[in-house]
Amino acid sequence: MSAASLQRTPLFEIHKNLGAKLIDFGGWEMPVQYSGIIDEHHAVRKAVGLFDVSHMGEIEIRGPQAFDLINYAATSAVSKIAIGQAQYAGLLYEHGGFVDDILIYKVADNHYFLCVNASNQLKDFEHIRSINRWDAEVTFSSASYAQLAVQGPKAAATVQKLTSVDLSTIRYYRFTDGAVCGFPARIARTGYTGEDCFELFVAPESAAPLWSQLMQAGEEFQIRACGLGARNTLRLEAGMALYGHEIDATITPIEAGLARNVDFSKSFHGEQTCRRQMEQGVTRKLMGLQMRGRGIARDGYEIHIDGAPAGWVTSGSPSPTLNLHIGMCYLPASQAEIGRTIHVIVRGQPVEAVTVPTPFYKRAK
Numbered sequence: 425m426s427a428a429s430l431q432r433t434p435l436f437e438i439h440k441n442l443g444a445k446l447i448d449f450g451g452w453e454m455p456v457q458y459s460g461i462i463d464e465h466h467a468v469r470k471a472v473g474l475f476d477v478s479h480m481g482e483i484e485i486r487g488p489q490a491f492d493l494i495n496y497a498a499t500s501a502v503s504k505i506a507i508g509q510a511q512y513a514g515l516l517y518e519h520g521g522f523v524d525d526i527l528i529y530k531v532a533d534n535h536y537f538l539c540v541n542a543s544n545q546l547k548d549f550e551h552i553r554s555i556n557r558w559d560a561e562v563t564f565s566s567a568s569y570a571q572l573a574v575q576g577p578k579a580a581a582t583v584q585k586l587t588s589v590d591l592s593t594i595r596y597y598r599f600t601d602g603a604v605c606g607f608p609a610r611i612a613r614t615g616y617t618g619e620d621c622f623e624l625f626v627a628p629e630s631a632a633p634l635w636s637q638l639m640q641a642g643e644e645f646q647i648r649a650c651g652l653g654a655r656n657t658l659r660l661e662a663g664m665a666l667y668g669h670e671i672d673a674t675i676t677p678i679e680a681g682l683a684r685n686v687d688f689s690k691s692f693h694g695e696q697t698c699r700r701q702m703e704q705g706v707t708r709k710l711m712g713l714q715m716r717g718r719g720i721a722r723d724g725y726e727i728h729i730d731g732a733p734a735g736w737v738t739s740g741s742p743s744p745t746l747n748l749h750i751g752m753c754y755l756p757a758s759q760a761e762i763g764r765t766i767h768v769i770v771r772g773q774p775v776e777a778v779t780v781p782t783p784f785y786k787r788a789k
Contacts, residue, residue, distance in 0.1 A: 434631040539623075610625035750784050
């Protein structure tokens with residue numbers, strides 16, 4: 425895809441002026457790094473980083489039977505979401521594979537706000553509409569929102585300077601509607617790095633001035649503008665799935681180790697395969713790995729066990745926090761046990777690794 429045809433967020437000119445390295449990310453021209461992936465990664469783990477995630481999509485479900493629609497569309501226990509709470513869930517095809525993984529925000533009993541992956545947003549919208557048999561309206565709202573993510577131990581201290589909302593009252597996976605720098609904002613304590621976090625949904629025209637104010641507010645903590653490169657290494661350390669890697673249309677929540685996000689007390693789209701796998705077991709499982717030999721387990725590399733092909737790497741990279749080479753992979757269920765020696769095929773050569781628990785990193789409470 426040519427640069428001229430790529431979509432851009434409202435912060436594109438800021439990224440250019442900061443000298444960001446820009447890449448094609450699912451049809452969006454996005455910053456992969458500014459000062460460097462390792463520097464940005466450490467900034468988030470130690471203090472605070474600011475991400476432009478305005479490429480993410482937003483879908484809203486409203487109406488008297490909004491609950492019925494989202495409860496059927498999503499795998500999770502939607503009935504347990506309180507107003508002001510968010511929940512992670514899967515959207516599944518009839519065969520049980522992922523359409524996408526999403527966050528559901530309950531705004532009101534008759535209003536649910538969904539944050540979905542950038543490359544899947546239109547597909548998700550059409551999927552939800554196609555299974556809608558209730559008195560509920562599905563709206564594609566991505567053009568109405570920009571999204572900034574403030575991540576790290578100093579995230580709360582940074583954002584608190586700019587809002588009268590008491591951020592300490594917003595617990596993890598909760599949100600409130602208020603104002604930041606005077607701009608109307610949905611303030612959510614959700615994130616994708618394993619650190620404390622605030623994701624701010626604002627009107628597109630508010631994004632650039634809000635970015636500037638957040639950078640000023642975080643100066644005392646040496647805030648860094650962060651790109652998709654650090655976002656990936658951070659989420660990998662935290663053991664979080666990425667669509668197109670750990671999950672896709674061929675993989676079910678049970679195989680991906682996400683059964684905890686499936687509510688089997690209800691009916692949901694794609695449930696038959698999930699129920700069968702829970703009863704009969706799965707043939708493959710997602711596992712963590714740590715390299716023992718010299719080499720990096722890159723996405724898509726083949727894995728051998730006892731000299732025979734057995735699985736593949738879904739995500740892999742050096743871990744700046746742990747100073748190790750880590751990854752996630754699918755292995756046959758019969759061989760998916762912690763501590764198993766495996767070999768990752770790196771440039772045609774087997775390199776020893778071992779299966780380990782995930783997440784690789786947990787922040788101190």
